[in-house]
Amino acid sequence: MDVEFSADGQVAVIRGAGGGPFRHLQEALAPLTDGYTLRAAVLDFSDSADGEHPGEAGQRWLERFPVPLIAALSGSVSNLSMARALGCDIRVASATLDARLAPTASRRTLSLVRESGIVSLLETRGEVDASLAVKIGLVSAVVEDAMVEALRLARVIASRGPIAERFAKESVWRGLEMPLSQALRFETDLTILLQSTKDRAEGVAAFVEKRTPAFKGD
Secondary structure, X not given: OEEEEOOOOOEEEEEOOXXXXXXXXXXXXXXXXXXXXXXXXXXXXXXXXXXXXXXXXXXXXXXXXXXXXXEEEOOEEOHHHHHHHOOOOEEEEEOOXXXXXXXXXXXXXXXXXXXXXXXXXXXXXXXXXXXXXXXXXXXXXXXXXXXXXXXXXXXXXXXXXXXXXXHHHHHHHHHOOOOHHXXXXXHHHHHHHHOOXXXXXXXXXXXXXXXXXXXXXX
Protein backbone atom coordinates (compact mmCIF):
# COMPACT_ATOMS: atom_id res chain seq x y z
CA MET A 1 0.00 0.00 0.00
CA ASP A 2 1.62 3.23 -1.19
CA VAL A 3 0.95 6.78 -0.02
CA GLU A 4 1.61 9.70 -2.38
CA PHE A 5 1.28 13.40 -1.57
CA SER A 6 0.55 16.48 -3.63
CA ALA A 7 3.36 19.03 -3.87
CA ASP A 8 1.86 21.13 -1.07
CA GLY A 9 1.14 18.08 1.09
CA GLN A 10 -2.57 18.88 1.31
CA VAL A 11 -3.85 15.84 -0.61
CA ALA A 12 -2.78 12.22 -0.11
CA VAL A 13 -3.44 9.31 -2.46
CA ILE A 14 -3.54 5.80 -1.00
CA ARG A 15 -2.77 3.26 -3.75
CA GLY A 16 -4.00 -0.30 -3.30
CA ALA A 17 -6.48 0.74 -0.61
CA GLY A 18 -8.56 -2.39 -1.11
CA GLY A 19 -5.88 -5.03 -0.62
CA GLY A 20 -4.12 -6.63 2.32
CA PRO A 21 -5.08 -6.62 6.01
CA PHE A 22 -7.34 -3.74 7.03
CA ARG A 23 -4.81 -2.65 9.65
CA HIS A 24 -2.42 -1.77 6.83
CA LEU A 25 -4.90 0.81 5.56
CA GLN A 26 -5.35 2.12 9.09
CA GLU A 27 -1.58 2.35 9.53
CA ALA A 28 -1.29 4.29 6.25
CA LEU A 29 -4.03 6.74 7.22
CA ALA A 30 -3.50 7.22 10.97
CA PRO A 31 -0.34 9.41 10.80
CA LEU A 32 -2.03 11.78 8.33
CA THR A 33 -4.08 13.50 11.02
CA ASP A 34 -1.06 15.14 12.64
CA GLY A 35 -1.89 18.84 12.33
CA TYR A 36 -3.93 20.39 9.53
CA THR A 37 -1.51 20.15 6.60
CA LEU A 38 -3.44 17.25 5.05
CA ARG A 39 -6.87 18.39 3.89
CA ALA A 40 -8.21 15.32 2.02
CA ALA A 41 -7.25 11.76 1.12
CA VAL A 42 -8.10 9.81 -2.05
CA LEU A 43 -8.32 6.02 -1.74
CA ASP A 44 -7.65 4.17 -4.98
CA PHE A 45 -9.80 1.05 -5.33
CA SER A 46 -9.14 0.41 -9.03
CA ASP A 47 -9.03 -3.30 -9.90
CA SER A 48 -8.70 -4.12 -6.20
CA ALA A 49 -7.55 -7.55 -5.10
CA ASP A 50 -9.24 -9.18 -2.16
CA GLY A 51 -8.23 -7.75 1.17
CA GLU A 52 -9.53 -8.19 4.69
CA HIS A 53 -13.13 -7.09 5.33
CA PRO A 54 -13.15 -4.04 7.65
CA GLY A 55 -16.24 -5.19 9.51
CA GLU A 56 -18.66 -2.77 11.16
CA ALA A 57 -15.91 -1.45 13.45
CA GLY A 58 -13.60 -0.77 10.52
CA GLN A 59 -16.29 1.03 8.55
CA ARG A 60 -17.03 3.20 11.58
CA TRP A 61 -13.31 3.95 11.90
CA LEU A 62 -13.26 5.21 8.31
CA GLU A 63 -16.49 7.18 8.75
CA ARG A 64 -15.03 8.93 11.78
CA PHE A 65 -11.54 9.48 10.39
CA PRO A 66 -11.02 13.27 10.79
CA VAL A 67 -9.82 13.96 7.23
CA PRO A 68 -12.41 13.70 4.41
CA LEU A 69 -11.95 10.44 2.46
CA ILE A 70 -12.78 10.08 -1.24
CA ALA A 71 -12.96 6.63 -2.86
CA ALA A 72 -12.07 6.23 -6.56
CA LEU A 73 -13.64 3.07 -7.98
CA SER A 74 -12.94 1.57 -11.40
CA GLY A 75 -12.52 -1.79 -13.03
CA SER A 76 -13.15 -4.98 -11.06
CA VAL A 77 -13.65 -4.21 -7.37
CA SER A 78 -14.17 -7.08 -4.93
CA ASN A 79 -16.80 -7.32 -2.22
CA LEU A 80 -14.16 -6.79 0.49
CA SER A 81 -12.80 -3.67 -1.21
CA MET A 82 -16.32 -2.30 -1.67
CA ALA A 83 -16.90 -2.75 2.06
CA ARG A 84 -13.95 -0.42 2.68
CA ALA A 85 -15.07 2.08 0.05
CA LEU A 86 -18.47 2.34 1.75
CA GLY A 87 -16.72 3.78 4.80
CA CYS A 88 -15.47 6.77 2.77
CA ASP A 89 -17.31 10.09 2.68
CA ILE A 90 -17.51 10.38 -1.12
CA ARG A 91 -17.39 7.62 -3.73
CA VAL A 92 -16.93 8.25 -7.44
CA ALA A 93 -16.84 5.54 -10.09
CA SER A 94 -15.61 5.16 -13.64
CA ALA A 95 -18.02 3.73 -16.19
CA THR A 96 -15.81 0.60 -16.18
CA LEU A 97 -16.83 -0.30 -12.63
CA ASP A 98 -17.67 -3.97 -12.18
CA ALA A 99 -18.05 -4.55 -8.49
CA ARG A 100 -19.44 -7.04 -6.04
CA LEU A 101 -21.22 -6.17 -2.82
CA ALA A 102 -22.63 -8.69 -0.39
CA PRO A 103 -26.40 -8.01 -0.58
CA THR A 104 -26.80 -7.93 3.19
CA ALA A 105 -28.53 -5.28 5.24
CA SER A 106 -25.47 -3.99 7.08
CA ARG A 107 -25.76 -0.73 8.98
CA ARG A 108 -23.54 1.13 6.53
CA THR A 109 -25.28 -0.24 3.43
CA LEU A 110 -28.69 0.67 4.83
CA SER A 111 -27.51 4.20 5.60
CA LEU A 112 -26.53 4.71 1.95
CA VAL A 113 -28.98 2.65 -0.07
CA ARG A 114 -32.73 3.03 -0.34
CA GLU A 115 -35.00 0.02 0.22
CA SER A 116 -35.40 -0.44 -3.53
CA GLY A 117 -31.61 -0.53 -3.78
CA ILE A 118 -31.39 -3.46 -1.37
CA VAL A 119 -33.93 -5.28 -3.54
CA SER A 120 -31.79 -4.55 -6.61
CA LEU A 121 -28.72 -5.98 -4.88
CA LEU A 122 -30.64 -9.13 -4.05
CA GLU A 123 -31.83 -9.45 -7.64
CA THR A 124 -28.30 -9.07 -9.03
CA ARG A 125 -26.76 -11.25 -6.29
CA GLY A 126 -24.55 -8.34 -5.32
CA GLU A 127 -23.16 -7.66 -8.80
CA VAL A 128 -22.98 -3.89 -9.31
CA ASP A 129 -22.05 -1.92 -12.41
CA ALA A 130 -21.59 1.84 -12.55
CA SER A 131 -25.16 2.63 -13.59
CA LEU A 132 -26.69 0.57 -10.77
CA ALA A 133 -24.20 1.93 -8.22
CA VAL A 134 -25.20 5.54 -8.86
CA LYS A 135 -28.89 4.67 -9.15
CA ILE A 136 -29.12 3.14 -5.69
CA GLY A 137 -26.74 5.60 -4.01
CA LEU A 138 -23.58 3.54 -3.57
CA VAL A 139 -21.60 6.19 -5.49
CA SER A 140 -22.26 9.89 -5.89
CA ALA A 141 -21.22 10.13 -9.53
CA VAL A 142 -20.11 8.12 -12.56
CA VAL A 143 -17.39 9.84 -14.56
CA GLU A 144 -14.94 9.06 -17.33
CA ASP A 145 -11.99 8.75 -14.94
CA ALA A 146 -12.72 8.17 -11.26
CA MET A 147 -9.21 9.07 -10.09
CA VAL A 148 -9.18 12.37 -11.98
CA GLU A 149 -12.56 13.32 -10.47
CA ALA A 150 -11.54 12.18 -6.97
CA LEU A 151 -8.41 14.35 -7.14
CA ARG A 152 -10.46 17.31 -8.37
CA LEU A 153 -12.83 16.96 -5.42
CA ALA A 154 -9.89 16.60 -3.04
CA ARG A 155 -8.39 19.86 -4.32
CA VAL A 156 -11.73 21.63 -3.83
CA ILE A 157 -11.85 20.42 -0.23
CA ALA A 158 -8.18 21.34 0.28
CA SER A 159 -8.89 24.93 -0.79
CA ARG A 160 -11.24 25.43 2.15
CA GLY A 161 -10.65 25.89 5.85
CA PRO A 162 -9.38 22.58 7.28
CA ILE A 163 -10.96 23.05 10.71
CA ALA A 164 -14.34 23.77 9.12
CA GLU A 165 -14.03 20.72 6.86
CA ARG A 166 -13.25 18.43 9.78
CA PHE A 167 -16.06 19.90 11.86
CA ALA A 168 -18.43 19.41 8.92
CA LYS A 169 -17.52 15.73 8.70
CA GLU A 170 -17.90 15.29 12.46
CA SER A 171 -21.29 17.01 12.46
CA VAL A 172 -22.52 14.52 9.85
CA TRP A 173 -21.47 11.28 11.53
CA ARG A 174 -22.39 12.44 15.01
CA GLY A 175 -25.62 14.04 13.85
CA LEU A 176 -26.86 10.87 12.19
CA GLU A 177 -26.75 9.15 15.58
CA MET A 178 -28.59 11.93 17.44
CA PRO A 179 -32.21 13.06 17.63
CA LEU A 180 -32.75 15.93 15.18
CA SER A 181 -33.00 18.64 17.84
CA GLN A 182 -29.76 17.49 19.48
CA ALA A 183 -27.99 17.24 16.10
CA LEU A 184 -28.99 20.80 15.22
CA ARG A 185 -27.73 22.04 18.60
CA PHE A 186 -24.42 20.22 18.05
CA GLU A 187 -24.06 21.81 14.61
CA THR A 188 -24.72 25.25 16.11
CA ASP A 189 -22.09 24.66 18.81
CA LEU A 190 -19.47 23.78 16.18
CA THR A 191 -20.41 26.86 14.15
CA ILE A 192 -19.88 29.07 17.20
CA LEU A 193 -16.48 27.48 17.80
CA LEU A 194 -15.48 28.20 14.22
CA GLN A 195 -16.21 31.91 14.67
CA SER A 196 -13.22 32.17 17.03
CA THR A 197 -10.62 30.70 14.64
CA LYS A 198 -7.95 32.66 12.80
CA ASP A 199 -9.01 30.85 9.61
CA ARG A 200 -12.44 32.43 9.90
CA ALA A 201 -10.85 35.89 10.12
CA GLU A 202 -8.59 35.02 7.18
CA GLY A 203 -11.61 33.95 5.11
CA VAL A 204 -13.40 37.23 5.77
CA ALA A 205 -10.26 39.27 4.99
CA ALA A 206 -9.64 37.36 1.77
CA PHE A 207 -13.22 37.96 0.64
CA VAL A 208 -12.98 41.68 1.31
CA GLU A 209 -9.57 41.93 -0.37
CA LYS A 210 -10.69 39.74 -3.30
CA ARG A 211 -7.84 37.25 -2.94
CA THR A 212 -7.41 33.54 -2.32
CA PRO A 213 -7.47 32.75 1.41
CA ALA A 214 -4.41 31.17 3.03
CA PHE A 215 -5.91 28.84 5.61
CA LYS A 216 -3.52 27.32 8.16
CA GLY A 217 -5.75 25.38 10.51
CA ASP A 218 -5.54 27.98 13.30
